[in-house]
Amino acid sequence: MFDWEEKPELNITxxxxxxxxxxxxxxxTTPALIYEELxxxxxxxxxxxxxxxxxxxxxxxxxxKVYFKKDTFSLGEFPDNFVLISSGYDKNSxxxxxxxxxxxxxxxMFVLKTVKEAGFTKVSLVTDG
Numbered sequence: 001m002f003d004w005e006e007k008p009e010l011n012i013t014x015x016x017x018x019x020x021x022x023x024x025x026x027x028x029t030t031p032a033l034i035y036e037e038l039x040x041x042x043x044x045x046x047x048x049x050x051x052x053x054x055x056x057x058x059x060x061x062x063x064x065k066v067y068f069k070k071d072t073f074s075l076g077e078f079p080d081n082f083v084l085i086s087s088g089y090d091k092n093s094x095x096x097x098x099x100x101x102x103x104x105x106x107x108x109m110f111v112l113k114t115v116k117e118a119g120f121t122k123v124s125l126v127t128d129g
Contacts, residue, residue, distance in 0.1 A: 055094045056086075056120075060111060062100040075107060079114040086118045094122040 059067040064075040073081050095115050099108045108125070115123050 055096060056089060057096045057098065058111065058115065060097070060099040060103060060108065062102045064103070064107060066111060075110065078111065079117075082114055083118050086120070091119040092122065093120075094124065095120045096124050096126050098126045 056068075060075075061067070066073045066075060066078040068078075068082060068085065071081070071085070097108070097111060097115070099111070112123060112125070
């Protein structure tokens with residue numbers, strides 16, 4: 001039998017579920033949107049030319065001979081000579097160390113430490129590849 005006194009109840013649970021799913025989708029996709037504005041940069045003056053700093057290259061062969069420019073040093077006499085020679089160079093110029101692969105790690109680190117102690121901060125080890 002049908003009761004006319006009975007009041008229907010509105011079930012809003014599916015509505016809340018759908019709205020939460022839509023909110024989650026919105027929250028996930030919003031940070032991925034990229035807004036791109038076209039800007040035109042001002043023209044700079046080309047009156048000042050930056051001087052390229054010369055790089056320094058140090059080579060170490062498999063016989064533990066260290067080559068710096070046209071000079072050749074043994075591994076033991078390199079530190080003192082390098083400190084004296086490098087006093088005329090800019091300490092911000094990059095230093096590249098090329099070492100033979102058969103050398104021990106300690107020998108290469110000895111030269112690296114010497115270059116760092118001379119005041120150079122931009123020191124790199126050059127590899128093949």
